[in-house]
Amino acid sequence: MAAAGTGATDAGFLFLARDAGLQQAVSAFPEDLRFAVQTAAQLRNTLFSLDDATAEPWPPMVVRSAA
Amino acid sequence: MNASFPADDAARRQEKIPAHEPHWMTAAQIAAAYRARSLSPVELVQALVERIAGYDPQINAFVSLDADSALAQARLAQDEIAAGGWRGPLHGVPVGIKDLIDVAGQPTTCHSPIMAGHVAREDATVVRRLRAAGAIVLGKLSLHEFAIGGPNGDGFYPSARNPWNTRRQPGGSSSGSGAALAAGFLPLALGTDTGGSIRNPSGHCGVVGLKPTYGAVSRRGVFPLCFTLDHVGPMARSVEDLAEAMNALAGHDPGDPGSAPSRARDFAVDLERGVRGLRFGVVRHFHETDARASDEVIAAIDQAAETLRREGADVRDIQLPPLQQFTSAQRVIFHAESWAVHANWLRERPADYSSTARRKLMVGAFLGAGDYVQAQRWRTQLIDAVDSALRDVDVLIVANSFDPACEIGDEPEFVRTYGRHARSPFNLTGHPALALMCGLSGEGLPLSVQFVGRAHDEVTLLRAGAAFERAGQWSRCHPSLALCAA
Numbered sequence: 377m378a379a380a381g382t383g384a385t386d387a388g389f390l391f392l393a394r395d396a397g398l399q400q401a402v403s404a405f406p407e408d409l410r411f412a413v414q415t416a417a418q419l420r421n422t423l424f425s426l427d428d429a430t431a432e433p434w435p436p437m438v439v440r441s442a443a
Numbered sequence: 444m445n446a447s448f449p450a451d452d453a454a455r456r457q458e459k460i461p462a463h464e465p466h467w468m469t470a471a472q473i474a475a476a477y478r479a480r481s482l483s484p485v486e487l488v489q490a491l492v493e494r495i496a497g498y499d500p501q502i503n504a505f506v507s508l509d510a511d512s513a514l515a516q517a518r519l520a521q522d523e524i525a526a527g528g529w530r531g532p533l534h535g536v537p538v539g540i541k542d543l544i545d546v547a548g549q550p551t552t553c554h555s556p557i558m559a560g561h562v563a564r565e566d567a568t569v570v571r572r573l574r575a576a577g578a579i580v581l582g583k584l585s586l587h588e589f590a591i592g593g594p595n596g597d598g599f600y601p602s603a604r605n606p607w608n609t610r611r612q613p614g615g616s617s618s619g620s621g622a623a624l625a626a627g628f629l630p631l632a633l634g635t636d637t638g639g640s641i642r643n644p645s646g647h648c649g650v651v652g653l654k655p656t657y658g659a660v661s662r663r664g665v666f667p668l669c670f671t672l673d674h675v676g677p678m679a680r681s682v683e684d685l686a687e688a689m690n691a692l693a694g695h696d697p698g699d700p701g702s703a704p705s706r707a708r709d710f711a712v713d714l715e716r717g718v719r720g721l722r723f724g725v726v727r728h729f730h731e732t733d734a735r736a737s738d739e740v741i742a743a744i745d746q747a748a749e750t751l752r753r754e755g756a757d758v759r760d761i762q763l764p765p766l767q768q769f770t771s772a773q774r775v776i777f778h779a780e781s782w783a784v785h786a787n788w789l790r791e792r793p794a795d796y797s798s799t800a801r802r803k804l805m806v807g808a809f810l811g812a813g814d815y816v817q818a819q820r821w822r823t824q825l826i827d828a829v830d831s832a833l834r835d836v837d838v839l840i841v842a843n844s845f846d847p848a849c850e851i852g853d854e855p856e857f858v859r860t861y862g863r864h865a866r867s868p869f870n871l872t873g874h875p876a877l878a879l880m881c882g883l884s885g886e887g888l889p890l891s892v893q894f895v896g897r898a899h900d901e902v903t904l905l906r907a908g909a910a911f912e913r914a915g916q917w918s919r920c921h922p923s924l925a926l927c928a929a
Binding site: 412416 | 656658703767768771772774775778786789790791793794798801802803805806807808809810811814816817818819820821822823824873898899
């Protein structure tokens with residue numbers, strides 16, 4: 377994954393964007409892509425680590441009965 | 444500053460509208476007027492269509508208004524009611540539909556050129572249920588592009604504006620729903636809420652909005668933003684109307700894989716019970732220390748807590764995990780799922796999105812699978828934390844927006860303030876959340892509070908909301924469109 381602050385001309389950034397199939401956006405909207413990459417990096421950094429390595433993700437959303 | 448009662452300037456901006464003016468009637472008042480034969484559905488629809496024609500060019504609440512169809516539905520309702528076939532409190536009541544919800548035979552634009560040419564073949568379940576209750580579909584309402592964009596200059600459709608001050612943004616993404624209610628264009632609207640999109644415009648427009656429990660209201664026929672965060676719910680000018688809308692909307696739908704098993708309930712059953720005996724927990728750290736809301740918002744929430752105490756409630760502070768834990772997990776899931784929905788269009792037609800939507804929707808391309816799983820693991824723990832708090836109290840009191848609505852063209856202020864809120868935690872956890880007006884800022888803009896309840900206990904939430912509404916009387920405040928347009 378790209379590091380925070382990756383520029384639109386960096387090879388790593390371009391690889392990620394093209395790998396995601398966003399070639400058109402690389403050409404036409406590099407600033408929007410830079411914003412998206414930076415936001416993703418910031419978000420990953422705000423995720424807290426879990427002390428419990430066995431903590432379950434399942435179910436991803438609880439649909440609880442109202443019956 | 445006076446957040447609890449209208450300041451003099453703010454008071455001059457309000458109209459204390461007599462209830463007999465049909466455009467300010469609630470759905471319950473309309474139903475009473477129909478039964479008393481002092482108003483007919485055709486008269487009401489004609490009055491609303493005229494009002495929309497006069498004022499919506501300044502507000503942009505409607506994407507499309509189907510006046511002919513609405514009048515035909517009104518004539519049918521009028522005949523049915525006259526013949527003794529009253530279907531219930533929503534019979535003959537006009538409703539507006541956020542334009543990412545399908546209405547048969549009409550375009551679903553999602554406020555985006557991406558959807559050009561898309562015409563819905565059938566009604567979404569929520570529209571079908573409103574029609575079965577006798578409601579009149581008046582038109583499709585404006586939104587932020589795909590419920591994720593924002594008010595912007597490069598959007599395909601004009602952005603809705605706030606009737607309290609048309610230079611201000613109305614909140615979003617159900618921006619047209621909030622604006623139409625505040626402008627007196629209709630008494631009831633549908634919104635959707637993935638990170639707060641019912642409660643944000645409800646708050647900024649001074650109306651009420653309910654994000655129901657996840658799974659309580661069907662999403663079938665509603666264009667998705669994030670599968671595990673999306674909720675559909677009602678917006679109105681009174682809590683009673685929300686309850687009656689829920690009576691029509693709620694219930695299991697086998698066509699929605701996220702729909703909860705349910706039994707028939709009367710959501711209005713406890714509206715008159717008051718709050719004596721109810722326990723409220725103020726989640727003060729969300730808006731005072733985890734992030735700092737504006738002084739006016741903090742004062743308004745304190746005043747709301749005091750109002751509930753005065754009405755006989757037990758009100759105390761309560762602790763949840765830090766706000767950032769909720770918002771980080773919610774945002775990772777939000778971006779990952781919305782990217783999954785939009786990836787193909789972003790690859791092939793990026794120029795057809797507004798810049799705001801494009802930027803937000805591409806974030807998920809750069810998150811990893813592990814990030815998504817990690818956020819889901821957090822989610823299960825945060826759901827448990829809210830459930831635990833709601834064993835100690837019946838209702839949580841939580842800030843809505845941390846700031847009053849900013850100017851629509853002030854991009855830096857929009858970016859600074861739009862994410863400052865405490866709404867998305869309850870999209871993450873699925874608990875029901877009700878937005879209520881609780882004051883006016885010094886500039887005469889609505890301030891709002893959220894009540895949050897136990898999963899599938901909307902009845903208690905609406906009971907609390909109705910009592911607060913009676914005590915606060917904020918629902919009787921309306922913007923003066925003539926002043927706002929000046």
